[in-house]
Amino acid sequence: MDKRKRIILHVDMDHFFTAIEERENPRYKGKPIIVGANPRQGRGRGVVSTCNYEARKFGVKSGMPISKAWKLCPHAIYLPVNRGLYMNVSERIMKILRKYADKFERWGLDEAFLDVSFKAKGFDEAKEVAKKIKKEIFEKERLTCSIGIGPNKLVAKIASDHEKPNGLTVVKEGEVRSFLNPLPVRRLPWVGEKTEARLKEMGIETVKDLAEANPIDLKEKFGVLGIQLYLMANGIDRSEVEEKKEIKSMGKDITFEEDTLNPKLIKETLSKLSEEIHKRLVKRNLYFKTITVKVRYDNFETHTHSKTLLSFTNKLQDLKDNVYLLTKKFLEKKRKIRLLGVRVSRFISSEKQKKLI
DNA sequence: TCTGGGGTCCTAGGACCC
DNA sequence: TCTGGGGTCCTAGGACCC
Structure with missing residues (x-):
């Protein structure tokens, strides 16, 4: 087992689908864009896949029913999900990212984890790597991303979401607790609507509440997830950055x-x-x-x-x-x-x- | 004449991720 | 407000085998 302290980057492309659409169609620039189901004049039945920041100003969010988006922002540009295009762009970006990593893990089309523990000696060097990555992606693809750096995947992932778009957030080991404590539990991976509600019933709303909860209670209520929640709240995540091999x-x-x-x-x-x-x-x-x-x-x-x-x-x-x-x-x-x-x-x-x- | 314990596979449902 | 489509992982019960 390697004793070296880990340094992990999480790279998250900014509103990936709509950013690509803007790039491909400069006339859309500055206008609200919504990629997702066909709105059919407000009678469409799908959801919003991604929307740009102009659309978010009207209250539109990803995952929202497209009919609601239509009510909030009928004059937006509505586009179907052009998966083939996004996959091509994703391939090129992943190729860029892979070069910078000792170990690499793709996460969906627009996110990736990079273990740079050997390539970078310390967090300051890792920050320079992150800047280089942002520069190269912007020069080659005209797209921006947000990057989080932390001692494990959990912290890196939450950090990348901390400052968006085009953000860069570094959380060193000593800062993990103060970084996580004030956050609502919902910001932790695997805490969705249901888990958030069940935690609230137990009086747990912030990561600090969760970190101070009784792990035995959590295990009883949530099974394996309970232990995972307790560890995450305490900033502990030993999972490795590794490329998923086979499709299931x-x-x-x-x-x-x-x-x-x-x-x-x-x-x-x-x-x-x-x-x-x-x-x-x-x-x-x-x-x-x-x-x-x-x-x-x-x-x-x-x-x-x-x-x-x-x-x-x-x-x-x-x-x-x-x-x-x-x-x-x-x-x-x-x-x-x-x-x-x-x-x-x-x-x-x-x-x-x-x-x- | 009332029945063990361990292991694996299958099915169905549900929570969550992007 | 009325809920897409691509996936992963976990749980729990039952069948079946030794």
Whole structure:
């Protein structure tokens, strides 16, 4: 085990999707831009994926229903999610970032962790590395990012969010406690709406409250997460920066424009979803074993049915047959369907599969 | 004639991340 | 206000094996 103190950077691109759209279309500059579902004059059913700072001035936020965004800011420029474009830009940025790291971990399209413990001797040098990174990304891609530096991933991640956009926040070991203590628990990773509410019931609202809570109580209430929460609140995070190796599952969901019971539409949609997933499987050379179908009814109630096959397959027909079979169970309910989803999991690579035969 | 204990796999649901 | 689509991980019960 290496005893050297760790120095971790978290790089977070500023409002990534809308920043790319602004760059590609200079005439959008200075105007509110919202990337997400089609607003359909306020009748759209998706959510806001990303919005720029001009749109945020009107109260628009990511994750918000697109219909609400329309009410707040009808004159914004509404754009669909151009995932292919963002993925290309992301690839180039990750390539830049990787050069600066001893160890590298991509986190979604627009974030990454860099362990620079060897490349930088101390936090001051790490700060210089961060400045270089920002400079190179801006020169090559005309995009800005916010960077947090800390003794572990947890602190780096929270630090990158501290000052945005185009921020740079350094939190050294000795400063971790005073940095974290005043924050609301919601700022910690894995604390979402539900966990925040349950903590509040226990009288825990700030990170300081959580750090001073009884870990036994937390473990009882939250299981593994309870221990994790206690450690995080005390600034402890030993998780390594490491690139995730293999994908665990692959799926596609579709929300209908209107809730439906139309058997023809349902069958066609299931076919399309299966075909899309099959394409991605072939591209990655994967065989799968488990199929899951997801249905969301008109009242947002969501259920899944899944089936594990006796052996691995990569055949489209196997996928479709099982998807239809699993969906049948849902259709018997005669309730209108809002969303359909198909997911496959438990993979094996084609090379390994061939060895099995 | 009332039944152990450990391990693994499968299924369903739910919270959370970006 | 009315809730996307891409994922990961955890929990809990039941089946099944030895």
